Amino acid sequence: MYEAFFGLRENPFTLSPDPKYLYLSDRHREALNYLVYGIQERKGFVVVTGDIGAGKTTLCRALLSSLNGSVETALIFNSFLSEIELLETINQEFGLPPGTGERSRKRLLDALNAYLLANYGEGKNAVLLIDESQNLSHGVLEQIRMISNLETVREKLIQIVLIGQPELQDVLAMPALRQLNERITVRYHLGPLERADVGRYIEHRLAVAGRGRAAFTPWSYRTIYRYSQGVPRRINAICDRALLIAYTREKVRIGAGLVRRAVRDLGGYGETGGVSRK
Ligand SMILES: Nc1ncnc2c1ncn2[C@@H]1O[C@H](COP(=O)(O)OP(=O)(O)OP(=O)(O)O)[C@@H](O)[C@H]1O
Ligand SMILES: [Mg+2]
CATH class of the missing domain: 3.40.50.300 (P-loop containing nucleotide triphosphate hydrolases)
Known part of the structure; x- marks a missing residue:
């Protein structure tokens, strides 16, 4: 629903196992x-x-x-x-x-x-x-x-x-x-993705979907890693929700605060990850 707003050809963060999106960590x-x-x-x-x-x-x-x-x-x-x-x-x-x-x-x-x-x-x-x-x-x-x-x-x-x-x-x-x-x-x-892979993974999926103008900040990557623990499906769910929120606010920049909001909407992955929120 937000693809046109961000200039994407398709949704970059669906949960389907499409090999076209494969990021080779x-x-x-x-x-x-x-x-x-x-x-x-x-x-x-x-x-x-x-x-x-x-x-x-x-x-x-x-x-x-x-x-x-x-x-x-x-x-x-x-x-x-x-x-x-x-x-x-x-x-x-x-x-x-x-x-x-x-x-x-x-x-x-x-x-x-x-x-x-x-x-x-x-x-x-x-x-x-x-x-x-x-x-x-x-x-x-x-x-x-x-x-x-x-x-x-x-x-x-x-x-x-x-x-x-x-x-x-x-x-x-x-x-x-x-x-x-x-x-x-x-x-x-x-195993899950490592911390350093999270940003590259997100950028890769955006690139496959047509790149567009969605701009995840480095701090957002860290926050996404903290809540997803590097599990790709969780990363997708968080990014998808973050893009939706950004779209409703008519923003293209996705920072850490917006990611936290997305995680709250999803019921808080961080709680199961057992990671501190510092
Ligand atoms: N290396 C990767 N590159 C790009 N996307 C990935 C990668 N690994 C996982 N994903 C994405 O994460 C999501 C979950 O992947 P997938 O369904 O393959 O996981 P799974 O291990 O088979 O899960 P399950 O245990 O539920 O069977 C999919 O949207 C998939 O596209
Ligand atoms: Mg599977």
């Missing part, structure tokens, strides 16, 4: 490198965890747009699935025909295996990427381990990337999932 770059490495080197299992709103889904989408045509992908963004549904979804994602007759696990796995062998024969790689993996049931995780067994004598036919909130690590550490846990060769935990 050192941590996001590192996470992306781990993902690409795990896939290209056919490491089998890659796990990336990160705090809520840290940018995991955005990273998944950026990863997908960076993979070239020699990698086939199956993406699962809904992790509340049964074992059969998982297999069906994977096969569907890889473009396999649904087949006729009963939907047995064996039939689905055989079809997947045949597809992956043919794909490998064409010199291609395959990736199964599951977001929100912390919600997967043990049965489904066990099924995923079976899928990771699909391999030639030399190489993995499919690379499996599990993305999730930090609880995913606890799930994988459970004794029942030891076999799976021991196969994870690449792991990365995505």
Whole structure:
């Protein structure tokens, strides 16, 4: 609603995980490198965890747009699935025909295996990427381990990337999932942005949205960091609200006071951040 006032093409601070807006902080770059490495080197299992709103889904989408045509992908963004549904979804994602007759696990796995062998024969790689993996049931995780067994004598036919909130690590550490846990060769935990990144992150998002004339001051960055603790989703929420307030006051300059007002409107992120207000 304030875009025209600030001369922006679109809203720079929506909460959607649009990879177009990706700001590569050192941590996001590192996470992306781990993902690409795990896939290209056919490491089998890659796990990336990160705090809520840290940018995991955005990273998944950026990863997908960076993979070239020699990698086939199956993406699962809904992790509340049964074992059969998982297999069906994977096969569907890889473009396999649904087949006729009963939907047995064996039939689905055989079809997947045949597809992956043919794909490998064409010199291609395959990736199964599951977001929100912390919600997967043990049965489904066990099924995923079976899928990771699909391999030639030399190489993995499919690379499996599990993305999730930090609880995913606890799930994988459970004794029942030891076999799976021991196969994870690449792991990365995505932390929040550092203080010095906050201004660059905001400027980057403004630039992608058409730059415009909104002017966040250096003091506003510090205040935004204090209340957001560097979590991108919180930064977006605060900036969006700050722009709205500035617009209603017909101002283009956004200082620390205005940011504090925005935080109050949002119910006060600072209280949960446990940071002093000095
Ligand atoms: N590196 C980044 N560059 C640009 N925007 C980012 C970055 N990281 C996160 N964001 C933005 O922050 C918001 C939250 O990101 P995202 O949905 O990817 O987080 P998430 O870790 O998947 O959250 P959840 O734990 O809820 O699944 C989105 O608006 C996204 O565009
Ligand atoms: Mg997400």
